[in-house]
Amino acid sequence: MKRSAPQQAPEIQVETQGEMPPGAAEYAQEKVRALTGRTREPVLYARVRLTRMANPAMQRPAIAQANLDVNGRPARAHVAATTMTEAVDLLQDRLAGRLGRLEQHWEARRGRTPAPGPHEWRHGDEPAHRPGYFPRPEEERQVVRHKSFSLARETPDEAALELEAMDYDFHLFTDIGTGEDSVLYRSGPTGYRLAQVHPHPHVDGPVAVPLTVSDLPAPRMNVADARQRLELGGFPFVFFADDATGRGNVLYHRYDGHYGLISPVE
Structure with missing residues (x-):
């Protein structure tokens, strides 16, 4: 990626929680700023959060998160590592991939969509750096976050x-x-x-990403049933049709060991 015009350096806000090595915030600012100087579209704002978990049972207690505003479009990354320096380095690599995906999007809108290569849509080794779940006892877990919003109408590629x-x-x-x-x-x-809530075996229109479609309908259940399925199955999330509305919902594991629920606004 290269700039088409000089850009003003964006504000990079760094928040820390827990014990940090000296210079951790400045190091994170330096790494993120190095990326913002190479984007085609201007980065208007960046926020980085560094967290050192105190739980000794976590193998990767250093967590780094970043949220960027790239000319009005958000980009986000979230990684975990054994040390904070390693976490910031991984965060920079992961953000580079996020910004590359946005670059592809803008090129596609200009009518210059490249054919995706084996790793053009995602890096095969990235999921290994995601933070692990806090080992919270099952009886202590609660649905602590419920996000409800109008779902985007888009293609599988989007x-x-x-x-x-x-x-x-x-x-x-x-x-x-x-x-x-x-x-x-x-x-x-x-x-x-x-x-899908009601599966369609054939995707409408061409698809650039390598995609398979499930032929199973989403199970119709309430949140309590979805929670039970999540706990018994060991899945990272459960997609289900709400038994009252019929709309698609997702119940998922949060990194703090609790649950989150996403549902569409009626």
């Missing part, structure tokens, strides 16, 4: 771009071709899997 740019484990959206509430998640080294 959903994959959103998943990668925001560094999500999954992305809940409404498939613009079928009108179905759907969830997209990673499958295999470089591919994606699409599940």
Whole structure:
């Protein structure tokens, strides 16, 4: 990536929590600023959060997160490592991938979409750097966050771009071709899997990303049933159709050991 015009250096805000090595905040600023100087579109703002977990049971207690505003479009990254310096280095690498995905999006809008290569949509080794879940006892877990919003109407390709740019484990959206509430998640080294409330075996229109489609409908249940399935199955998340509304919901594990719920606004 290279700049088309000189850019003003963005504000880079760094927040820390827990015990930090000397110069950790400045090191994070330096690493993120190095990326913002190489983007085609201007980075308007960047926020970095460094957290050192006190739990001795965690193998990778150093967590680094970043949220960028790239000319009005968000980009996010989230990594964990054994030391904070390693976490910041991994964060820089992961952000570079996020910004590369955004660059592809802008090129596609200009009519110059390149054919995706084996690792063009995602890096095969990235998931290994994600933070692990806090080993909270099952009886202590609660649904501590409930996000409800209008789902984006987009194609699977656009959903994959959103998943990668925001560094999500999954992305809940409404498939613009079928009108179905759907969830997209990673499958295999470089591919994606699409599940829908009412599955359609054939995707409407061409798809650039390597994609498979589940032929199983989303189970219809309430949040308590979804929680039980999540706990028994050991899955990172459960996609289900709410038994009252029929809309697609996702119940997922949070890194603090609790649960989060995403549901669409009616």
